[in-house]
Amino acid sequence: MHTLIVAEAAPEGGRPQRLRAAANEDAAWRASPCFSCMTSPCCTHVPLYRFRAETKQDIEYARRLLRHEMFEIGIYDSGWWMVYYLAPCRFLNLSNSKCLIHGTPHQPKVCRDYSPIRCWYKRVFTTTDSPDFIRLDQRRIERLARLVRFDNEDRLADVPEWEALLRELAPIPPADGARPGKIEPQGISPVPSPAGIIGSMHTTQFLFPLRTPTRAEDLDLLRFRLGFPGVAVGRSRGGWLLVISAVLQEAAPAGAGAADDPAELYCFDSLVAPPAVSPEQAKLPAVLHDLEGFDRLAAELSPGILP
Numbered sequence: 001m002h003t004l005i006v007a008e009a010a011p012e013g014g015r016p017q018r019l020r021a022a023a024n025e026d027a028a029w030r031a032s033p034c035f036s037c038m039t040s041p042c043c044t045h046v047p048l049y050r051f052r053a054e055t056k057q058d059i060e061y062a063r064r065l066l067r068h069e070m071f072e073i074g075i076y077d078s079g080w081w082m083v084y085y086l087a088p089c090r091f092l093n094l095s096n097s098k099c100l101i102h103g104t105p106h107q108p109k110v111c112r113d114y115s116p117i118r119c120w121y122k123r124v125f126t127t128t129d130s131p132d133f134i135r136l137d138q139r140r141i142e143r144l145a146r147l148v149r150f151d152n153e154d155r156l157a158d159v160p161e162w163e164a165l166l167r168e169l170a171p172i173p174p175a176d177g178a179r180p181g182k183i184e185p186q187g188i189s190p191v192p193s194p195a196g197i198i199g200s201m202h203t204t205q206f207l208f209p210l211r212t213p214t215r216a217e218d219l220d221l222l223r224f225r226l227g228f229p230g231v232a233v234g235r236s237r238g239g240w241l242l243v244i245s246a247v248l249q250e251a252a253p254a255g256a257g258a259a260d261d262p263a264e265l266y267c268f269d270s271l272v273a274p275p276a277v278s279p280e281q282a283k284l285p286a287v288l289h290d291l292e293g294f295d296r297l298a299a300e301l302s303p304g305i306l307p
């Protein structure tokens, strides 16, 4: 992901070497695919939750999600659906699209290890649709909802073939909500407390199941996700959860598709969760961690999972 170039005044005696190093770094940055990638989708899209749409409830869940700002769903040609949270990472410098913590111990390993050569994020998120990946926003899910049929048990019975779906959605390009410059970074302030969020007229908390962290990679992925303002992690008696506060956006423009409101499904006391989250798990998490609480969380978990 993005390379950090620090323009630094050289101390006495170190000037030529430092200038050379800076020039080398600058040349490397200009040669990188990231240099011409000003929308930085790798630093503005957080994968949250993967599921398969198999029932009417799954489609209703997707519709409900996409009525809120900062969500997008990607459909892979393998049949998996992935929910993405759209917001610039708090460490993304929006003026030059560079990572402010590149190469420091604070940068998640998942970012350090990602190769920009033949970058998947750039390929799928800087175009409307790729041959193997369909992007869904509010207008597109409404269109898709009109194209599918269900059987008597509300299971998906009739779904357009992949190529037909690409054709149907092509006239409705997805909105690019998370592109830098459109959504401002939210800084390093903690997310609002659950008590502050619940009761707000237009904000809903969405819960996504999270595998219990048992390995160093799990902890690293948590650090990456918590770098995005608005993402928190919680633990209830039923398990681990990602917690996202999302704002309802305006209704889909006329003509976009289905007119009915999404059914009020998977709601547990003002929280919304997919079918994979049990009511027990969806009870308001006792502990919420944002990035500020990460070190405490890591210290708590590390004895069991780190070498």
Ligand code: SF4
Pocket: 001, 002, 033, 034, 035, 037, 040, 041, 042, 043, 114, 115, 116, 119, 120, 121, 122
């Ligand atoms: S999406 Fe890919 S090319 Fe663009 S900044 Fe990220 S790693 Fe670089």
Ligand code: SF4
Pocket: 001, 002, 042, 043, 044, 089, 090, 091, 092, 093, 098, 099, 100, 101, 102, 107, 108, 111, 227
């Ligand atoms: S820490 Fe944030 S800005 Fe830096 S590379 Fe990772 S996602 Fe991008």
